Amino acid sequence: MREDQLAQRIVKPKTNLGPGFWPVTALIAVVSAVMVYFVYASPMPIGLVQAGDPAPTVDELFRFLGAVAAIIFNLVTIYTIYFGIVFARPKNAPPNTIGVQIHDAPVLEFWWTAIPTILVIVLAIYSTKIWADLQNTQGDVLTVEAIGYQFGFQFRYPKLANPVVNELHLPLNTPTTIHITSRDVIHGFWIPELRNKADMVPGLITTIRVTPTRAGTYRIICTEFCGEAHSRMVAKAVIESQQDFAKWFAKQGGAAAAGGGGAIALGAGKADAGQTLFGQKCSACHSVGPYDQKQVGPGLGKIFNDPAHPKLVNGSEPTPQNVAAILKNGYQGDMGVMPSAQVNQISNTDIANLVAYLASLSKK
């Protein structure tokens, strides 16, 4: 650059930053403003419905983070591309051409340290505030226990004798505390629409608090790798009106109170139909060998006359009625979990057929 050109440029400092610097800066401002507008105008900033607290609170944090990230990303990307274009070595320039020999600019460096520092402080305070909101208990109305196992979820409600498997019912507008743990390995408990999650750690109880506000059926997803069927470890979260919840709750309690399930016509059971059904519904977890031939649950081949195991898993006598009771209500205890008839989707007739089939095995 010749001396006179240099003098000209110094007289007009606005062009110092390079041709088109201010239009590009304006472009960054416009693009960022549009992005920030969309982040804040959208009712669902991450594209997922809000089914209850803390989703709206967490989404406010997402909005703020998204806005800040969009501005910084635009600044870095657009300036970098712009510098790359206007400061490219011209085609006809000699190969020993060099750029502006500057080493630093203390004022600029002060500001690009100070502004991010302030931004980090703001973000940390804002995140802490939202974090503190999530810790507030606000008088729990309902407490549920969620227990993970390979590969399902089990939910226990107060005043409900039996656990519910793979189906969590939550009443609308009810502050709910979920105590979370696991029976075997680490699992995750996540309802994306509620924006809350905790690991299910064996030997440890973690707690999350939610208040559902939007009825619907959502997915409960395991988010920690837990074994071969990890990706299939999904349960239903049903958020429903308080009346519907009360009805469902009564039904669960009713089934538990009925005990043996008197309506099952055990005498009418057909062993061959039971055998087919066993292959469809039971053989994933139970063998037809002796008790010790365990898969997930014990072998059932000698359930009615096994001298080594004279009692059923729940301690009752091995009568057809008691076996039918386990099939109807499920079991939960030291041996593990057996889902109820409702979860397994088997009717009373199916139960009778299965009992007949098991009885035929024990006679052999």
Add this chain to the structure above:
Amino acid sequence: MATVAPGVTTGPYHAVLDHIHPEPTSFIRKYIFSIDAKVIGIQYMITGAIFFAISGFMAELIRTQLLSPDGAIVSPATYNSIYSMHGSSMVWFVVIPLLTGAFGNFVMPMQIGARDVAFPWLNLVAFWIFPVAGVILFSSFLIGAPDAGWTEYPPISLQGPPGTNLWCIAVFLIGISSTMTGINFLVTIFKMRAPGMTFTRMPLFVWAQFATAPLSFIATTALGAALAALFIERVFGVPFYDPKRGGSPVLWQHMFWFYSHPAVYIMIIPGFGIISEVLPTFARKPIFGYKMIAFSSVAIALLSFSVWAHHMFTSGMAPWLQLPFMIITMVIAIPTGIKIFSWMATLWGGAINWKTPALYATGFLITFTYGGLTGFFLAAIPADYHEHGTYFVVAHFHYVLYGGSIMSLFAGLYYWWPKMTGRMYNEKLGQLQFWLTFIGFNATFTPMHWLGLMGMPRRVATYDPQFKFWNQFATYSSYVMAAGAILFIYILIDSLRRGKKAGPNPWGARTLEWMVSSPAPYYNFKKIPAVLAAPYDFGNPLPYLGLEAAPGATEATPTHSSHPVPTH
């Protein structure tokens, strides 16, 4: 002791080595069990590249499996082993050895004007542990490869296949290798700099290795202890982690992340160093804010020891204990931001020579910034409650690991390739390879952010059908990346067979490794040069005294850029 320039004296150390040991002539001593840091660096490079090819192939298997919601090609059990081995191999057998072992060994001793590292035999042992550990790791496929992810959280890893034991051994061994290299580099940088090369005259790649080396041997200790305990529990049944017998599964997580978060910086700070070399060379400008870039590397390294529990916000830590980890994690953004702004300012006002290394360094700026910003989303605890364990995390760490570390690896390899081989690569193909990689990479990993936020967990062999479109999109995009990788292999072979002779300094760079012939001679410098200033002043004469001019080296008189910007 002799004064070679005003204020520059040679120490006794330089005098002792002023004669040259004879170069080994046998093939085995020259290329297999060499103690020459440059040869060891290239050995690391080749071995790492082989593991990169294997792990990259596994990455394509992972993506291909996810073409269908029900899993397109393999059973869930096989899939779990593949992604676990992909992660383990990429972290410990590709990125860490390539950035420290390969580039550190090849470049760093030359850049400080040394003839070798401080402990050449230790260097040889450290290298040879690496392929042996790699073979042990991959032989676990023969007896059932580990399937619980590269993090191998117990108790599920206690149930894992027998290959998990081999995984423990392999990672333990590579940790020993990494420890040796870390100590070796630290001593080398402290004791073997050329006369006059003060800390503030060191090239920034050396600063990066200097900040990384202590991480390698301090943090790795925690991983070694954790791995030993996991191995003992699996083989001898001593319950460290099994909660049913009094162990704590969260203990593993603390030990593991106490290593693995600093390891994140082992995997990126040397990359920062490469970018800080490439950008000034191609922008024909001094690096902007030399001291800030150098000190921020050290600041990041120090802070990296106190952020590990941000990986564990959902694992049942006391809530109040989460806060300091969130805040310190966010603080790391400040030194990182300083670096990014300084690199942008280095491009500003340059006379940028758009060769492939410069493209990769600039691509790095964009993708790494993106990865850093999503890191903020993960650091903010309430947002992390939503994102933890999802594809958002997968997207984030591929943006920093591929968009950061691997992009810088590509930049470094294109940059130093002429020095390693003495030959140029095909520039047009190199630039095509950059665009394939850059576009393929962004198209593969950007959709994963949405997938994660919308409810797709990570480490799944099958997924909900609502996520099908973006998964297929990511998979097809990943094939573009794979095409880039295959083209890269072709470019290297083509360069070795037909490449033009590079000459000592094809890029007109100013650090010491470019002052010797390409490939560099055995023992690097016949006479150790004296260093008078930091290396990046393109407008000044070279700041070295006593260099024997490499054959063919000429020093061009600089012409100032014609850009309408003031000079200082």
